Amino acid sequence: MAEYNIKTDSAYAVRPNEAVDRLKGALLKDIQRSCYVYRVDCGGCNGCEIEIFAAITPIFDAERFGIKVVSSPRHADVLVFTGAVTRSMRVPALRAYHAAPEPKVCVAYGACGCSGGIFHDLYCVWGGADKILPIDLYIPGCPPTPPATIHGFAVALGLLNQKMKAGYHSLQDDERSQLLHPQVPLDLRIQIERAARRMAGYWHGRRIADVFLTMIKNGDPLKLSSTLQEYLVAQDDPRLSEIMGRLEEIYLAWFAAH
Amino acid sequence: MLLTEEKPKIGQKYVDALRQQFGWSIQEEAWQAPDQVTVTVELNSLPSVVETLYYQHGGWLSVVAGNDERPINGHFALYYVLSVEGDEQAPENKREKCYFVVRTLIPPHQMEFPAVTPRVPAAIWYEREVRDMFGLQPIGLPDERRLVLPDDWPEGLYPLRKDSMDYRYRPEPTTEDETYEFIDVEGEGIVQVPLGPLHITSDEPGHFRLYVDGEHIVDADYRLFYVHRGMEKLAETRMTYDQVTFLADRICGICGYAHNVAYSTSIERALGIAVPERAQYIRTILLEVERLHSHLLNLGLACHFVGFDTGFMQFFRVREKSMKMAELLTGTRKTYGMNLIGGVRRDILKEERTQTLQWIKELRQEVTDLVAMLLETPYIVQRTQDIGRLESKVARDYSPVGPTLRGSGFARDIRVIHPYCAYDRVPWTLTYKDGCDVLARTLIRAEEFFESLSMVERCLDTMPEGPVLTEGFRYKPYAYALGYVEAPRGEDIHWSMLGDNQKLYRWRCRASSYNNWPPLRYMLRGNTISDAPLIVASIDPCYSCTERVTVVDVRKKKAQVVPYKELERYCRERKHSPLK
Numbered sequence: 056m057a058e059y060n061i062k063t064d065s066a067y068a069v070r071p072n073e074a075v076d077r078l079k080g081a082l083l084k085d086i087q088r089s090c091y092v093y094r095v096d097c098g099g100c101n102g103c104e105i106e107i108f109a110a111i112t113p114i115f116d117a118e119r120f121g122i123k124v125v126s127s128p129r130h131a132d133v134l135v136f137t138g139a140v141t142r143s144m145r146v147p148a149l150r151a152y153h154a155a156p157e158p159k160v161c162v163a164y165g166a167c168g169c170s171g172g173i174f175h176d177l178y179c180v181w182g183g184a185d186k187i188l189p190i191d192l193y194i195p196g197c198p199p200t201p202p203a204t205i206h207g208f209a210v211a212l213g214l215l216n217q218k219m220k221a222g223y224h225s226l227q228d229d230e231r232s233q234l235l236h237p238q239v240p241l242d243l244r245i246q247i248e249r250a251a252r253r254m255a256g257y258w259h260g261r262r263i264a265d266v267f268l269t270m271i272k273n274g275d276p277l278k279l280s281s282t283l284q285e286y287l288v289a290q291d292d293p294r295l296s297e298i299m300g301r302l303e304e305i306y307l308a309w310f311a312a313h
Numbered sequence: 314m315l316l317t318e319e320k321p322k323i324g325q326k327y328v329d330a331l332r333q334q335f336g337w338s339i340q341e342e343a344w345q346a347p348d349q350v351t352v353t354v355e356l357n358s359l360p361s362v363v364e365t366l367y368y369q370h371g372g373w374l375s376v377v378a379g380n381d382e383r384p385i386n387g388h389f390a391l392y393y394v395l396s397v398e399g400d401e402q403a404p405e406n407k408r409e410k411c412y413f414v415v416r417t418l419i420p421p422h423q424m425e426f427p428a429v430t431p432r433v434p435a436a437i438w439y440e441r442e443v444r445d446m447f448g449l450q451p452i453g454l455p456d457e458r459r460l461v462l463p464d465d466w467p468e469g470l471y472p473l474r475k476d477s478m479d480y481r482y483r484p485e486p487t488t489e490d491e492t493y494e495f496i497d498v499e500g501e502g503i504v505q506v507p508l509g510p511l512h513i514t515s516d517e518p519g520h521f522r523l524y525v526d527g528e529h530i531v532d533a534d535y536r537l538f539y540v541h542r543g544m545e546k547l548a549e550t551r552m553t554y555d556q557v558t559f560l561a562d563r564i565c566g567i568c569g570y571a572h573n574v575a576y577s578t579s580i581e582r583a584l585g586i587a588v589p590e591r592a593q594y595i596r597t598i599l600l601e602v603e604r605l606h607s608h609l610l611n612l613g614l615a616c617h618f619v620g621f622d623t624g625f626m627q628f629f630r631v632r633e634k635s636m637k638m639a640e641l642l643t644g645t646r647k648t649y650g651m652n653l654i655g656g657v658r659r660d661i662l663k664e665e666r667t668q669t670l671q672w673i674k675e676l677r678q679e680v681t682d683l684v685a686m687l688l689e690t691p692y693i694v695q696r697t698q699d700i701g702r703l704e705s706k707v708a709r710d711y712s713p714v715g716p717t718l719r720g721s722g723f724a725r726d727i728r729v730i731h732p733y734c735a736y737d738r739v740p741w742t743l744t745y746k747d748g749c750d751v752l753a754r755t756l757i758r759a760e761e762f763f764e765s766l767s768m769v770e771r772c773l774d775t776m777p778e779g780p781v782l783t784e785g786f787r788y789k790p791y792a793y794a795l796g797y798v799e800a801p802r803g804e805d806i807h808w809s810m811l812g813d814n815q816k817l818y819r820w821r822c823r824a825s826s827y828n829n830w831p832p833l834r835y836m837l838r839g840n841t842i843s844d845a846p847l848i849v850a851s852i853d854p855c856y857s858c859t860e861r862v863t864v865v866d867v868r869k870k871k872a873q874v875v876p877y878k879e880l881e882r883y884c885r886e887r888k889h890s891p892l893k
Contacts, residue, residue: 096540098540099540099566100563100565100566100569102563102565102566102567102569102647103566104566105566105610105647106646106647109629109632109633109636112632112633113629113630114630114633138540141463141540142465142466142486142541143463143465143538143540143541145486172563173547173560174543174544176481176551177480177481177542177546177547178472178483178543179472179541179542179543180543197563197647198646198647198648200646253780253781253784254779254780254781255662255781256657256659256660257658258644258659259659259662290663291663292663292664294660294661294663294778297778298660
């Protein structure tokens with residue numbers, strides 16, 4: 056087996072010079088006009104392309120901010136690179152980059168464009184767009200939603216400030232992470248949570264199990280049935296009643312066994 | 314799953330017929346499911362067996378999977394997967410429909426097999442891919458060029474061989490130029506038009522070359538796979554079974570969920586896992602929601618390419634409602650991440666159900682109006698009728714799928730032929746047309762859209778009770794089976810073989826456009842160059858077109874590069890030809 060050949064700092068990267076950097080700084084700082092965007096698909100799955108599309112069509116309408124998608128890199132101020140850079144697309148992507156006039160802003164779009172995403176270390180992929188080109192802005196997401204896209208561009212154009220703040224939490228000596236529902240016996244809790252997940256999946260299952268476990272915790276076991284009935288009548292959802300019924304059965308069986 | 318003798322074996326009569334015709338060449342049969350059989354044949358009779366199944370028993374080539382089975386049995390293996398649907402002359406209800414897999418073993422010292430392509434043209438891309446990925450030489454294959462691997466990939470390095478390389482190995486580029494050789498079209502006055510590989514409207518990159526005589530396209534050739542990333546290798550090396558479902562979502566940004574279901578069902582079928590009824594309904598609902606937004610996208614693009622941009626914007630406005638629907642039901646707009654092996658990860662409760670039904674009502678009204686508007690615009694029909702004809706004969710030879718095939722008079726939809734999920738329990742009607750042109754394909758999409766709306770409604774109304782996930786099964790090494798889904802563009806099919814280390818041994822996923830590309834050449838021939846973007850869009854390809862087009866004029870003997878934008882403008886306006 057041949058040795059790995061994984062380039063983290065690729066020899067093929069384009070490095071702009073200082074003068075261009077100054078120009079670009081000015082462009083980003085003082086942009087007083089609309090900006091033209093050209094999309095370069097370096098090997099994406101289409102998800103990103105179509106979300107960009109969605110962002111420029113009537114509901115989101117990025118054009119109201121002066122952001123316009125153009126059909127040639129020669130007209131572009133902003134290049135948007137989507138997808139993990141594949142071997143075949145490296146040269147076309149570089150060609151598009153060189154075709155755009157300086158100063159230009161390069162955006163890495165989507166999880167794959169930012170880092171290579173799920174494909175980051177594959178044999179036919181060079182990684183994110185920043186492996187071959189200098190990138191000024193990252194818009195993450197798989198794919199980024201149209202609102203995230205517009206927000207990203209607004210940040211790039213200086214219309215908005217980046218919403219980013221760091222927070223740190225250091226664990227104290229006597230600090231313990233809190234368990235959920237510590238009053239409910241562990242084996243019962245596991246049974247209830249698993250049943251809820253099998254019935255309603257991860258997202259709804261977690262919510263439903265939480266409601267049920269809170270009822271057990273706070274109420275008298277003998278009154279559970281009536282509390283539950285009240286709750287279900289208020290919710291008026293036959294599927295929820297079915298799931299809660301199943302959880303109640305498990306609880307009663309456990310209760311009888313203990 | 315090993316089937317006991319009493320279980321029905323749909324397709325037994327085809328196995329018997331082959332045994333009668335080919336005798337000892339048919340070596341082994343194994344059933345993966347009641348309607349799925351794998352028959353091992355002797356290497357030299359491979360082309361004849363595939364041809365017999367294809368043309369005499371009504372077979373359609375679904376996928377060809379190569380496999381390096383040297384660690385298991387000392388050979389390379391090829392699996393030709395055909396959907397065998399019986400004699401086309403026979404009445405519909407008399408026809409036995411099954412997935413028939415022809416398997417053949419290639420000894421590692423030989424590394425050659427007789428190509429099937431000269432007998433069944435549909436195998437062309439598959440055999441080129443097997444050569445790229447495994448280094449198995451198809452003898453008699455007319456096309457010597459690479460298909461999947463990039464031009465700068467070194468000779469003699471075959472990614473999918475088990476002993477060739479680590480999945481992270483990145484060889485130095487061997488060239489800085491594009492070395493792909495496009496076909497030579499001989500003839501007086503033919504001009505080449507290259508198109509690509511980057512372009513504005515559509516999705517992934519691809520490079521086209523159109524050969525034109527004046528304004529008329531004589532022939533076309535294309536280079537795709539600019540986005541080959543090596544997913545199959547990734548699934549076989551880095552990911553566990555459940556993780557691959559999330560990878561399958563990222564095969565395609567539009568029909569990702571279809572791939573996801575195809576992959577999950579292939580594993581579930583190989584292991585004989587019973588997926589809960591409710592999960593099957595939820596999968597059906599989501600597959601149809603995906604079809605909603607995909608078809609609206611294509612209808613929008615069809616408007617765009619004939620210069621009707623108002624329609625384009627309107628379709629995209631309405632499409633947002635289907636995206637919201639997906640977000641409500643799954644939590645995301647695109648990559649749903651909804652499947653696990655054995656079920657789904659999220660249930661549909663009352664709130665989602667009520668809202669979805671409400672949006673369906675609104676969508677039905679809005680799209681009815683839009684489609685009426687589209688068809689009342691006189692030049693829509695004028696621009697699409699008899700354009701980009703895919704003749705039934707060509708369609709039969711190349712096994713295209715989805716609306717591309719159904720537009721050429723074949724009532725072929727995997728949801729009917731090999732029902733999966735809840736499609737055999739929810740009533741619905743199949744749409745097909747025999748116009749063979751762009752108009753037929755567009756109208757099929759419009760009609761399917763409304764059918765999908767009704768299907769989601771019916772599924773939501775009749776969803777059974779019970780769990781959404783099965784747990785507690787065991788994986789069996791080297792079990793294999795097919796999973797298939799009728800995605801918006803046609804059949805997506807996955808062939809998976811389990812491994813012995815909680816990873817797939819081999820995963821072959823084939824997207825629907827793969828089968829639709831080879832016949833595109835025939836659709837382009839004879840049309841004018843201004844219709845080219847429209848025709849390409851009519852197969853709704855999963856690729857992104859191109860930034861420029863090379864036009865080769867046969868008569869003037871000169872090549873001219875036309876920006877794709879120019880060509881697209883010409884397609885919309887039909888004025889000021891870029892060739893003059």
